[in-house]
Amino acid sequence: MPPLIEAHGLTKKFRQAVKEPGLAGALKHFFVRQYRDKLAVDHIDLAIEPGESVAYLGPNGAGKSTTIKMLTGILVPSSGSLIVNGLVPYEKRQRNARNIGVVFGQRTQLWWDIPVVESFNLARDMYEIPADRYKKNLGEFTEMLGLAEFMNVPAAKISLGQRMRADLCMALLHDPRILYLDEPTIGLDIAVKDSIRKFVRARVEEYGTTVMLTTHDLGDIEDICRRIVIIDNGKIIHDGDLATLKDTYARDRVIHFQLARPAESMAAICQKLPACEVASDGLRLSVRFDRFEHAAGEIAGAVMPLVEVIDFRIDEPEVEDLIRRVYLGQLSLAPGDEPELRSAKPAVVAEA
């Protein structure tokens, strides 16, 4: 079976007017037009299977939204091929629309001046959702997302958190196969983020809905996605599953010990753990280690006899930290030179 979403050499070029500043610049542009092409998306290849949940990440301006807009049929690609669920999205926009649900965090799909429930009813008529299915879905979503309290309030008068939940409901009323979420939790409080993530995860698990998500919030990724695609400067620089990314780059762990008395001999500890980085500060002692080299228990076993430990905890690196390093160019993730999973050195930071 072919992938649900398949792109080859997908490219989008925008023509930008080059204007010099000030009135003189504007006048000059009026007579002598100068443009330069900006490659927002640069020959990307992407294949997403049915039921996958993909986080599509990248710094601002990397080309995330442009990609999503091509996949949804809003934008016509400059070159390359694109098939979504058997259709070329921009050629068969209306048919494609029936297969997809879209939530843009920055922009609502609700009609601004009419009660939320009227927007849902309008969606029902536009998507020709059968009455029984509409009733079932609306009931279920209202319950899960807590929509009842503002169902009869115009979209203009509800809060951002309420709006996002209503938008998510509307995007899924017609049971689309694919759900595109473009920064769905931007500006939301923890409770709302949580209910949105739970809801999306339930769709993925129970209905096998394929999800493509762009976000700057790593919580979204860990809760929803198995696969991570990173785009920068219009090019895909990483495509793999979250676990591999963690195993490859997030190998080091830190154990923090809380001591009863300051350690007598740091040298003894360091000697026992030559491959680790030991640091101490009064009653605190921390050991950084590669989890493929040592088990946490080994470290604890080595330290405990030498000092009196009151308490300890283990820190895992944050995915956020990983992604930040990728953006900063500290990790080379270019396709083709994928690093081996078990590289010799625990140090994974290939300094740029």
Added chain:
Amino acid sequence: MAVEMHPNRSIVDALGADLRARAHGARRGVYLYFRCLGQQMKAIMAYETDFIVLLLSAVLVQLAGFAVIWAIFQRIPSVNGWTFWQVVMMYALIFVTEGVGSLFFEGTWRLSSLVYTGQFDQMLLRPVSPIVQVLAGAVGFNGLGNLVTGFVLIGIAVTNVPVEWTPGRLLMLAILIVSASVIRVAINLASAASTFWIRSPWSMVPMFVHRLGDFAKYPITIYSYAVQALIVVAVPFAFVSFFPTAWVFGVDAWSLPGLLTPLVAIYAVLMSVWLFRVGLRRYESSGH
């Protein structure tokens, strides 16, 4: 076997299915147009004060319309051989079609700001023709004034036509008014589509084209050939007012083109839809 015995059967069936699908699509488009427009009406009425102010302003515009006509014909009883009532008819047709354009198809005027801000994205994400959504995108209650003024003036003008009103002629009059309105809305849509090329939030093209319509408030014979060509061929406003009036009043030299108005309407619709679609491919959204 069946296919071999009736080689044309499958083609006929396919054509039939295609026609049925198209008919269904058209019915659905019309239904959704009214459904969306209904929501716009509700939205406007939700703001009661605004609604009342709008109705009041519509009445005022209507009165102002009468005043303009009256003032003009105090000074010019006949224009280039065209009588007072003939010119009133042209004026009235411009009013009526303008009213139809505002009241039911105001959305065309909103297109440039939707495109500039990228809000037009939403219309491309729904399984409904973006043209239907644009047309139903807003209600301009101020059009009510034009509409009422226009119909009153048409009513008065036709009683002054020296011909007998048979049912057939009445039907043709109705067809001409509908065709004129269709041409007007098609021109609005086509000029609104210019925003796909110009991409400015305050594109002047629709307003400029709209103002060309003012030429058609008077008999085109008073203009140079260049202006005539402009409003007959390029932007067919002459078919909104002048030619239908010529037919209604039985002005021999010009009444035949008047009968062509419905065909011009079809042509205008096809052209505007084509322009819109070509423009749509250039749509670049915002904030990539």
